[in-house]
Amino acid sequence: xxxxxxxxxxxxxLLIEDNPADADLTQVAFETIxxxxxxxxxxxxxxxxxxxxxxxxxxxxxxxxxLVLLDLNLPRVGGLEVLxxxxxxxxxxxxxxxxxTSSESSEDIVRSYQLGANCYxxxxxxxxxxxxxxxxxxxxxxxxxxxPPGGDDRRETGPAMQ
Amino acid sequence: xxxxxxxxRAGEETSGRPASEGLPIAALSHRAGDRSxxxxxxxxxxxxxxxxxxxxDRLYAAVVQSVSDPIVTKTxxxxxxxxxxxxxxxxxxxAEEAIGQSIGIIVPVGFQxxxxxxxxRSARGESIDHYETVRCTKDGxxxxxxxxxxxxxxxxxxxxxxxxxxxxxxxxxxAERKFQLAVEACPSGIxxxxxxxxxxxxxxxxxRQFGYDRSELIGSGVDMLLPLRxxxxxxxxxxxxxDKPSVRAMGAGRDLFGRRKDGSEFPVEIGLNPTSAxxxxxxxxxxxxxxxxxxxxxxxxxxxxxxxxxNAELEQFAYVASHDLQEPLRMVASFTQLLEDRYGDKLDDKxxxxxxxxxxxxxxxxxxxxxxxxxxxxxxxxxxLKPVDSAAVVAAVLQRLGALIRENGAKVNVHSAPxxxxxxxxxxxxxxxxxxxxxxxxxxxxxxxIEISAERQNGMWxxxxxxxxxxxxxxxxxxxxxxxxxxxxxxKYEGSGIGLAIAKKIVERHGGKIWFVSVLGxxxxxxxxxxxxxxxx
Numbered sequence: 226x227x228x229x230x231x232x233x234x235x236x237x238x239l240l241i242e243d244n245p246a247d248a249d250l251t252q253v254a255f256e257t258i259x260x261x262x263x264x265x266x267x268x269x270x271x272x273x274x275x276x277x278x279x280x281x282x283x284x285x286x287x288x289x290x291x292l293v294l295l296d297l298n299l300p301r302v303g304g305l306e307v308l309x310x311x312x313x314x315x316x317x318x319x320x321x322x323x324x325x326t327s328s329e330s331s332e333d334i335v336r337s338y339q340l341g342a343n344c345y346x347x348x349x350x351x352x353x354x355x356x357x358x359x360x361x362x363x364x365x366x367x368x369x370x371x372x373p374p375g376g377d378d379r380r381e382t383g384p385a386m387q
Numbered sequence: 388x389x390x391x392x393x394x395x396r397a398g399e400e401t402s403g404r405p406a407s408e409g410l411p412i413a414a415l416s417h418r419a420g421d422r423s424x425x426x427x428x429x430x431x432x433x434x435x436x437x438x439x440x441x442x443x444d445r446l447y448a449a450v451v452q453s454v455s456d457p458i459v460t461k462t463x464x465x466x467x468x469x470x471x472x473x474x475x476x477x478x479x480x481x482a483e484e485a486i487g488q489s490i491g492i493i494v495p496v497g498f499q500x501x502x503x504x505x506x507x508r509s510a511r512g513e514s515i516d517h518y519e520t521v522r523c524t525k526d527g528x529x530x531x532x533x534x535x536x537x538x539x540x541x542x543x544x545x546x547x548x549x550x551x552x553x554x555x556x557x558x559x560x561x562a563e564r565k566f567q568l569a570v571e572a573c574p575s576g577i578x579x580x581x582x583x584x585x586x587x588x589x590x591x592x593x594x595r596q597f598g599y600d601r602s603e604l605i606g607s608g609v610d611m612l613l614p615l616r617x618x619x620x621x622x623x624x625x626x627x628x629x630d631k632p633s634v635r636a637m638g639a640g641r642d643l644f645g646r647r648k649d650g651s652e653f654p655v656e657i658g659l660n661p662t663s664a665x666x667x668x669x670x671x672x673x674x675x676x677x678x679x680x681x682x683x684x685x686x687x688x689x690x691x692x693x694x695x696x697x698n699a700e701l702e703q704f705a706y707v708a709s710h711d712l713q714e715p716l717r718m719v720a721s722f723t724q725l726l727e728d729r730y731g732d733k734l735d736d737k738x739x740x741x742x743x744x745x746x747x748x749x750x751x752x753x754x755x756x757x758x759x760x761x762x763x764x765x766x767x768x769x770x771x772l773k774p775v776d777s778a779a780v781v782a783a784v785l786q787r788l789g790a791l792i793r794e795n796g797a798k799v800n801v802h803s804a805p806x807x808x809x810x811x812x813x814x815x816x817x818x819x820x821x822x823x824x825x826x827x828x829x830x831x832x833x834x835x836x837i838e839i840s841a842e843r844q845n846g847m848w849x850x851x852x853x854x855x856x857x858x859x860x861x862x863x864x865x866x867x868x869x870x871x872x873x874x875x876x877x878x879k880y881e882g883s884g885i886g887l888a889i890a891k892k893i894v895e896r897h898g899g900k901i902w903f904v905s906v907l908g909x910x911x912x913x914x915x916x917x918x919x920x921x922x923x924x
Contacts, residue, residue: 246718327714352724
């Protein structure tokens with residue numbers, strides 16, 4: 226993939242979610258969106274997520290995602306810490322992070338935005354609502370908005386982006 | 388009667404000295420300086436006054452007559468020979484009635500023997516000073532008196548009678564008894580200390596409180612009633628108080644303790660009243676044993692603490708439980724739906740119905756959990772009340788409920804909505820629940836009409852939300868405000884039955900009340916009160 230992403234290039238989403246059922250559900254929800262389905266990688270804990278995004282250790286070849294979906298309730302390293310890490314690293318700061326959690330606590334909401342979350346969503350109830358959410362996320366973040374070139378693209382055009 | 392007559396008989400034989408010779412004015416005037424004691428007869432006698440009194444001396448007679456204490460003379464066998472004006476006034480007998488009579492006319496029953504003893508002592512030449520006893524008046528009234536009695540000698544030296552000066556102390560004794568009674572009957576301990584800190588008076592309650600007999604207390608330093616560790620400080624404070632006395636409670640903001648004779652301590656409350664006496668400043672202190680009150684306070688505090696803790700735990704529990712309960716429900720609902728979505732063509736109609744039930748059950752449970760969460764949040768956050776424009780709150784609620792209101796063709800009139808001390812979000816919740824109910828429980832045959840008004844009642848605003856709906860049987864007036872209580876079968880009206888419980892919790896948290904009046908089939912009016920602006924809660 227060289228230069229700007231092609232019209233039908235697959236968008237990459239990193240889902241950081243420890244609940245396999247929720248991970249499945251999210252994948253199902255994104256699958257059924259018309260057009261080219263996004264490629265979704267799932268990581269089940271915060272430590273791994275940070276390694277992945279910073280291309281550390283076994284993830285040194287990882288391709289940065291276009292969008293991160295982040296659950297807050299994670300084992301070991303919590304979602305807010307992952308968020309803080311993403312937003313403090315030069316190499317990952319530009320990646321939009323959507324907090325997707327079941328927490329409705331205003332404390333979590335405020336803290337997330339303070340740490341630089343790009344938006345905060347609570348997991349909707351029922352399959353229909355979940356699909357609707359996925360569709361709107363996709364349309365907004367992966368179709369409507371202009372994002373900085375992700376992953377490989379970024380490396381190509383690196384200096385120009387600074 | 389004449390003055391001279393009364394005092395000339397006993398000493399007929401004697402011829403008095405000239406009036407110019409050293410009349411003992413000083414002896415008589417001494418009483419002006421000391422009201423509490425009759426002039427000593429001794430001094431009168433020494434001065435020669437009495438001797439001269441038995442003369443014809445006019446001046447002497449005038450003095451005796453003008454003395455404000457009764458002076459009575461009598462023979463050694465108790466016959467009255469002199470009776471001054473003060474005696475007439477006190478005892479009610481005129482000199483004419485009294486003179487020649489037995490002294491017994493002013494002695495009450497039971498005191499007759501005393502007369503004999505007094506006369507015997509006079510016969511022996513003894514003087515009696517400040518003899519306290521009881522006498523009676525012509526009309527039988529008893530008097531507390533002090534007597535000073537001196538023998539009367541003839542110029543020859545022979546004792547021929549006795550003179551007594553009477554001081555009526557009835558009022559004084561009565562005042563003392565009143566004082567005594569008041570002090571002794573007082574349910575607080577009372578003690579008076581002098582400028583040096585010595586105890587000069589205590590009452591029965593103080594003896595009881597500290598376990599000392601008053602004989603052990605009087606004359607001792609007040610420090611004996613204090614715990615050892617406080618004595619040094621107390622001495623300093625006592626001096627400060629002496630220099631700057633004021634009526635006040637002792638040890639404001641400090642816990643005070645008394646020390647009993649057995650060394651045990653007890654909490655006290657002490658009031659201080661400085662008084663000035665002849666011999667320096669005195670302090671009257673009242674002591675209340677507050678052991679029982681302290682224990683009650685402690686018990687209430689402990690109970691409050693326990694309540695606070697269990698309340699906090701309960702709220703925390705409700706919050707965590709509701710939150711964690713939502714997750715699995717979401718799973719159940721989503722995956723049963725996914726099941727139908729993916730494998731619908733492999734299932735029959737029944738399977739789809741069952742899936743529908745499962746999803747609906749999960750959804751309903753989720754609503755309950757969500758409402759429970761909302762309910763637990765009403766108090767879990769300590770919100771301070773601010774002046775809130777209820778009109779704006781109602782307007783916002785009507786906008787939120789816009790769809791519901793339009794669908795039902797409801798009309799809502801807001802007549803008055805004042806400023807109230809409230810939390811904006813919570814007040815909104817109350818209105819939303821009440822207006823929502825008013826629309827939801829509409830009568831099927833007419834469009835909902837809702838009237839919102841408020842009127843001032845003392846420091847509170849009383850809001851009314853009146854509808855023309857189906858009404859509520861007033862038998863359920865208590866149940867309706869309880870959590871998850873519904874009056875209608877499921878399916879007819881949606882809802883978990885928590886709206887009014889939340890409204891009640893919010894209103895009561897604001898220090899208000901909520902209630903309703905209703906006529907079945909005609910409508911319901913909910914009332915609730917909130918503190919008006921500027922009213923402390």
